[in-house]
Amino acid sequence: MSELTLQVAIVVGYLILALGVGLVAYRVSTNVAEDYYLANRSIGTLVLLFTTFATLLSAFTFFGGPNIAYAQGPEWILVMGVMDGVLFAILWYLIGYKQWLVGQKQGYVTLSEMLGDRFGSRRLRGLVAAVSLFWLFPYIMLQQMGAGEALTGLSGGAIPYWAGAALITAFMILYVVLAGMRGVAWTDTIQGLFMLSVVWIAVAWVLAAVGGPSGAAAALGESNPEFLALGSDYYTPQYIISTAVVIAFGVTMFPQINQRFFVAGSARVLKRSFVLWPVLVLLLFVPTFLLGTWAAGLGIEVPEGANVLPILLSEYTPVWFAALVIAGAMAAMMSSSDSMLLSGSSYFIRDLYRPFVDPTLSERREAWLARGGVAVFATATFIASLSRPGTLIEVGNTAFGGFAQLTLPVLVALYWQSTTRDGMVAGILGSQLLYLSHVFIPTVTVEIGATTLPLFARAYGGWDVALGGMLLGALLTVGVSLLTTPAADEKSSRFVVGAD
Amino acid sequence: MSRRIRTLLWVLTATVLVVFSVPWFWWGDSRTAAGIPLWLWWHIGWMGVATIVFAVFVRTDWDRYMGVGDV
Numbered sequence: 354m355s356e357l358t359l360q361v362a363i364v365v366g367y368l369i370l371a372l373g374v375g376l377v378a379y380r381v382s383t384n385v386a387e388d389y390y391l392a393n394r395s396i397g398t399l400v401l402l403f404t405t406f407a408t409l410l411s412a413f414t415f416f417g418g419p420n421i422a423y424a425q426g427p428e429w430i431l432v433m434g435v436m437d438g439v440l441f442a443i444l445w446y447l448i449g450y451k452q453w454l455v456g457q458k459q460g461y462v463t464l465s466e467m468l469g470d471r472f473g474s475r476r477l478r479g480l481v482a483a484v485s486l487f488w489l490f491p492y493i494m495l496q497q498m499g500a501g502e503a504l505t506g507l508s509g510g511a512i513p514y515w516a517g518a519a520l521i522t523a524f525m526i527l528y529v530v531l532a533g534m535r536g537v538a539w540t541d542t543i544q545g546l547f548m549l550s551v552v553w554i555a556v557a558w559v560l561a562a563v564g565g566p567s568g569a570a571a572a573l574g575e576s577n578p579e580f581l582a583l584g585s586d587y588y589t590p591q592y593i594i595s596t597a598v599v600i601a602f603g604v605t606m607f608p609q610i611n612q613r614f615f616v617a618g619s620a621r622v623l624k625r626s627f628v629l630w631p632v633l634v635l636l637l638f639v640p641t642f643l644l645g646t647w648a649a650g651l652g653i654e655v656p657e658g659a660n661v662l663p664i665l666l667s668e669y670t671p672v673w674f675a676a677l678v679i680a681g682a683m684a685a686m687m688s689s690s691d692s693m694l695l696s697g698s699s700y701f702i703r704d705l706y707r708p709f710v711d712p713t714l715s716e717r718r719e720a721w722l723a724r725g726g727v728a729v730f731a732t733a734t735f736i737a738s739l740s741r742p743g744t745l746i747e748v749g750n751t752a753f754g755g756f757a758q759l760t761l762p763v764l765v766a767l768y769w770q771s772t773t774r775d776g777m778v779a780g781i782l783g784s785q786l787l788y789l790s791h792v793f794i795p796t797v798t799v800e801i802g803a804t805t806l807p808l809f810a811r812a813y814g815g816w817d818v819a820l821g822g823m824l825l826g827a828l829l830t831v832g833v834s835l836l837t838t839p840a841a842d843e844k845s846s847r848f849v850v851g852a853d
Numbered sequence: 854m855s856r857r858i859r860t861l862l863w864v865l866t867a868t869v870l871v872v873f874s875v876p877w878f879w880w881g882d883s884r885t886a887a888g889i890p891l892w893l894w895w896h897i898g899w900m901g902v903a904t905i906v907f908a909v910f911v912r913t914d915w916d917r918y919m920g921v922g923d924v
Contacts, residue, residue, distance in 0.1 A: 427890075427893065430893065430896065431874065431875045431892075431896055434874050434875075434896055434899075434900055435871065435874040435875060438874070438900050438903060439870050439871050439874050439900075439903055440871060442903070442907060443867055443871070446915075450915075450919065451919060454919055565888060566887055566888025566889055567887060567888035568888070569888060570885050570888035570889070571888075578883065579883075581883040581885060581890050582881050582882060582883035582890075583876070583879055583880055583881060583882055583883075583890065583892040584880050584881055590877070590880075593875060620915075620916075624911040624915060625911075627907055627911060628904060628907045628908045628911055629904070630904075630907070631900040631901075631903040631904050631907070632900065632901075632904050634900065635897060635900045639893075639897065643889075850919060
């Protein structure tokens with residue numbers, strides 16, 4: 354069997370396996386919206402851990418991350434550790450557990466629904482959903498572009514880009530429509546375990562060939578000694594801190610992650626996942642990013658636009674194994690995308706369509722409409738991905754920063770009963786406007802006296818402007834709440850979960 | 854131990870956990886052990902510490918700040 358046939362067979366085999374899982378999930382599901390979106394709030398530890406994890410990864414673990422490690426050294430492991438291992442775990446407790454408790458009591462399915470109910474405001478509900486969808490849509494498009502390109506690369510150009518992206522889109526629609534949250538969570542678990550094993554086997558294989566970690570480090574000491582030292586012009590303290598903080602806070606507000614805060618079967622599930630988080634992060638990112646770094650010492654040449662990990666693997670491991678890893682990476686992209694589609698559709702149907710267009714929508718009909726929403730959403734992002742509009746790509750690349758703007762107002766609302774509707778609206782709009790203006794308005798410099806000041810820059814003194822937006826959002830939420838009185842229909846006790 | 858002090862200690866612990874995930878005091882250091890940079894070993898150990906701290910928190914005060922359970 355030729356290399357190409359083998360690779361395509363492995364990818365197709367994976368897709369068929371995932372569909373099988375989807376079918377089983379479909380058969381055990383009941384047809385109401387809560388089950389379709391949240392698997393009836395019945396997810397266990399292993400599945401919750403891995404479904405959050407797999408959704409978090411996307412293509413960055415296998416392609417983007419190792420590429421950076423190859424070019425700049427392995428410090429991204431530290432960024433990942435601070436970001437995902439510690440900061441996200443703390444937010445998992447502060448936001449995730451709280452949302453889970455509130456969700457159990459009030460039956461919320463989305464973040465926007467929760468905030469809209471607490472502040473008695475349909476507009477706030479719509480605003481949060483609209484802001485979320487604004488950042489989510491281009492991010493899904495980026496995933497489709499990545500998968501399309503990976504398939505083109507894998508087939509050596511035999512499958513054109515549009516056909517690859519179309520195949521992935523069709524598969525995702527079919528899969529999400531069938532499987533809902535339960536099926537998505539199950540395949541995420543299989544993928545997560547699979548990727549973790551494959552990565553460690555890859556490390557063993559490569560290290561056996563180059564004389565262990567010491568051999569790899571010695572080679573690296575010859576070619577890129579600066580990679581062994583902590584920090585560089587690229588990895589400045591400002592960069593490490595900005596990236597870790599912005600992404601960790603952004604991740605919690607990504608619809609597909611935030612919605613997972615509602616799905617745990619019990620508090621025990623959330624506790625165990627919280628404890629295991631740092632270990633899981635280490636187990637996955639240390640090997641993948643080290644592989645990328647070692648490749649630099651082993652003289653691996655990466656052509657423009659290609660990814661280092663597949664090239665390294667094809668050098669040191671058998672063809673079938675390299676193909677397995679590519680299939681795993683594509684699976685990672687799809688698992689992120691199908692979770693995003695599912696959550697995006699639930700935000701759209703539940704928080705925009707239902708309140709503003711058809712308030713009489715039944716739970717059962719909502720589950721069907723949500724499926725239609727998935728198809729429309731995926732098709733729209735696919736069409737957009739064909740022309741690759743620069744503006745949308747820019748929005749997708751800054752999505753984490755955009756979502757991070759929501760986190761502090763939500764955190765304030767969850768814990769401070771005096772938060773008012775006006776405070777929330779001010780905090781969300783103010784921070785979004787600040788961030789958006791910096792993303793879209795080109796940098797201009799102004800002269801004040803003898804100093805030149807940049808305006809609308811993406812970073813000031815190395816610090817990401819998203820941090821400033823987050824701070825502004827928190828200040829506005831608290832400040833405006835102090836200055837205004839709550840409206841009559843705000844229910845400030847909604848987020849109190851005391852033993853009543 | 855009063856409730857206040859206890860809370861303060863948790864906030865302090867969480868802050869230390871976040872701040873020292875990166876061994877800032879070894880900035881620019883390129884010593885390695887068994888082929889892995891020392892700063893990476895520190896990080897690996899630190900994530901282990903984080904897991905232990907999280908496990909202790911889950912067993913003791915997890916519900917204290919949410920208004921459920923043993924308040």
